[in-house]
Amino acid sequence: MSTLVIVESPTKARTIRNYLPKDYRVEASMGHVRDLPQSASEIPTTIKGEKWAQLGVNVDADFEPVYVVPKDKKKIVTQLKDALKEATELILATDEDREGESISWHLYQLLKPKVPTKRMVFHEITQEAIKKALKNCRTIDEQLVRAQETRRILDRLVGYTLSPLLWEKIAWGLSAGRVQSVAVRLLVSKERQRRAFREGTYWDLKAYLEQGKAPFTSQLVTLGGTKVANGSDFDPNTGQIASGRNVVLLQEADAVALKERLTGKTWNVTEMEERPVTRKPAPPFTTSTLQQESNRKLRLSARDTMRIAQNLYEQGYITYMRTDSVHLSEQAIAAARDCVEKLYGKPYLSPQPRQYTTKSKGAQEAHEAIRPAGNTFRTPQETGLSGRELSVYDLIWKRTVACQMADSRQTQITVQLQVEDAGFRSSGKRIDFPGYLRAYVEGSDDPEAALEDQEIILPNLKVGDHPNCQELEAVGHETQPPARYTEATLVKTLESEGIGRPSTYASIIGTIIDKGYTQLVNNALIPTFTAFAVTSLLEKHFPDIVDPSFTSKMEQTLDDIAEGEVNWLPYLKEFYLGDKGLETLVKEQKSQIDATKARTVELENLEAKVRIGKYGPYIEVENGDGVVTASIPKDLTPSDLDPKQVEVLLKQKTTGPDEVGRHPETGEPIYIKIGTYGPYVQLGDKTEENPKPKQASIPKNLPKENVTLDIAVGLLALPRSLGTHPATGGRIQASIGPYGPYIVHDQGKEGKDYRSLKAADNVLTISLERALEILSEPKKGRSSGNSKSKAALRELGSHPEDDSPINIYDGPYGPYIKHGKTNVSIPEGQSVEDMTLAKALELLASKASASKATRKTAKTSKTTSSRTKSTAKSSKTTAKKNDE
DSSP states (O other), X not given: OEEEEEESOHHHHHHHHTTSOTTEEEEEOOSOSOBSOOSGGGSOGGGTTSTTTTTTEETTTTTEEOOBOOGGGHHHHHHHHHHHHTEEEEEEOOOSSHHHHHHHHHXXXXXXXXXXXXXXXXXXXXXXXXXXXXXXOBOOOHHHHHHHHHHHHHHHHHHHHHHHHHHHHTOTTOOOOTTHHHHHHHHHHHHHHHHHOOOOEEEEEEEEEEETTEEEEEEEEEETTEEBOOGGGBOTTTSSBOTTOOXXXXXXXXXXXXXXXXXXXXXXXEEEEEEEEEEOOOOOBOHHHHHHHHHHHHOOOHHHHHHHHHHHHHTTSXXXXXXXXXXXOHHHHHHHXXXXXXXXXXXXXXXXXXXXXXXXXTOOBOSSOBOBSSSSOOOHHHHOOOHHHHHHHHHHHHHHHHTTBOOEEEEEEEEEEEETTEEEEEEEEEEEEOGGGGTOOTTOSOHHHHHHHHOBOOOOOOTTOOOEEEEEEEEEEEOOOOOOOBHHHHHHHHHHTTOSOHHHHHHHHHHHHHTTSEEEEXXXXXXXXXXXXXXXXXXXXXXXXXXXHHHHHHHHHHHHHHTTSSOHHHHHHHHHHSTTOHHHHHHHHHTTOOHHHHTEEOOTTOOSEEEEETTEEEEEEEETTEEEEEEOOTTOOTTTOOHHHHHHHHHHHHTOOEEEEEOTXXXXXXXXXXXXXXXXXXXXXXXXXXXXXXXXXXXXXXXGGGOOHHHHHHHHTOSEEEEEOTTTOOEEEEEEETTEEEEEEEOGGGOEEXXXXXXXXXXXXXXXXXXXXXXXXOOOXXXXXXXXXXXXXXXXXXXXXXXXXXXXXXXXXXXXXXXXXEEEEOOTTOOTTTOOHHHHHHHHHHHHHHHHHHHHHOOSXXXXXXXXXXXXXXXXXXXXXXXX
């Protein structure tokens, strides 16, 4: 007989097993083992007739949740029950936050142990931490469980009550959520600001000066004693100087004339100021700041950052990664200071150990910041890690070590110069002692290079000097619209406003991207027209749901429930069933919402109507012959849609598409058209005899105005055969796909090797030699195309039957398992980290048997059609809404 220890994942189980006595057995629950029903098939037959069955929460009986064991977890639960039969003690060792407490509670309720049961918590997986945790086991924190359950119920009520309304009024498949909808509104508000923005232009002068052969630059700041206008002086809504600003606005002619007037004149140094500045290191990472810095430095999404951090924690490299705290234990401070002294020397140590205080609203979760695990910190080079895991660990290690380093001492230098009636300013910075900057510079992954970049050296100047002007340059500027949110800035805003919890931000951002509310383009989150429509509906009819302050107060109440200061039941009753409760509001507002208006996106200064249709957004304009519609390309954003763009989109509908010429071989016309995915060329007209004329996308870096007949003919001839690979004999082709121009090498049984073309390569002219050169380069992971040519999220191992790899990849609809030509999605409720080789084999086998059964029973198209309709109806009834 032994002690049974249950954790969430196999990785965590493997690591913790090394630090437990030999008679301890460690098993993984693979995450949550119970949850609210996710589909119609999971709703127990005993409650299917109840009006609240779809919610999975009995709102008439004190909001009693209905918990079920998902189909894919039943086998795991059986295995855990069998393991418990052989145990004399049960230890629940799930994560130490609310989610982990909830998993332990559900395990206890489900397994019904008859042996002594303990709850073990730890924030790092090291021998000392596990040994200490074993000695300090406790019972399950029922208050924490209740708080998490209330949060889960609240999210379910919001998602499952509002989402069906969005399906009915706007489009099928949309979702609303307690935090998700506020995040989308933030993106939409920023895009509205960009749309309202009006560009302003201004000019100034830049001087290239020299003192004692040492060059430096200076900027025009005043003219005749009055400040020269810069970007901060403009009203973003008018493009004009803001009212009340006493500034001189220079146009191009003014700047050029001033340049001529000042050329050859004497320059005088009129004032010099040196100001000492001390910069202190940033606190160690919390969940939020790790996500922000990882996005800025490593260009990792919040979802990827948390996935990697989870792996590092479960392997024993870092402490628990879901935390709002910046506190460090005494052992951690000692370890960090030891690293500083050994690597940088005593002068770089802060005089006293630094301890930081958590300032975020409603801080909770784990009680220590994210840091390297253990009482001594392994340097990144000592870990044996590689790739993105090494990059994230390196980030955490540097931030933790830097927080115990000395301040950076700098001197800010400002020099005022005068030439005639024009005042110029030069600014410099001298780093007197780098301090913590030697190890860590925010936003940079090379501290040494960043130190050099931060210094702006000015020559030795003093009042009365007359530096020589080598050149004067008139420089034009345009004001810029407000920057869109990146994942980093959105996470920062959500946290500062107290919206949601940092541990949920990764899934929230992933959800709004997956649901089509935003596109991630060059690290910017760009809201879609659908986001505009949904936000407008919620703002008008359910303003509290998208009000940041309301959501923040709700978050605070949930924290108060966790602390035992607020009773959960009265709060839920008031929120959902009260006179102004959500259920009441939906019933009242539903009849007042006009579906046509809800699907219409109102944009200022645009006469054309934008509507959300079954196949995406489109514009609608009335002319003398009736209504004309045209699809809006996916890369055309709400802030960029203007009357000129509308005219271009409608032109091919009203006057027909532009014809570039006729095909030299067939004589058919070749048109340039614009579709949902951008401009393309089409051979011939669409007729009954030719319902699908040949089409080819125009490369994004090629303006459609520059497409000639030869180029159009070449595009329509794709794919081009370039020849065969000398090593494999496989065919090599060039073509254009959804993600741009590419080449592909057919390797037979090994599959196809896809490579994107570089910007300088032309898909119509690329040679075999150049293609072979690209194919010989190391392959880089990417998020699209054949899974063989992108990096796997996880490599699970080899299939026992054919020894071929089984990997997990990130697809357009979420992560999936791939073995050969068989793909299977990871079931709802399971994460990439939870998946094991055994589980993957089971899912692949189920997929294979299901495919065989489908082929065997699909006797007639009528039967197939009936089954499809039935499945669609079932999905429509119970499709999962997002909870946050």
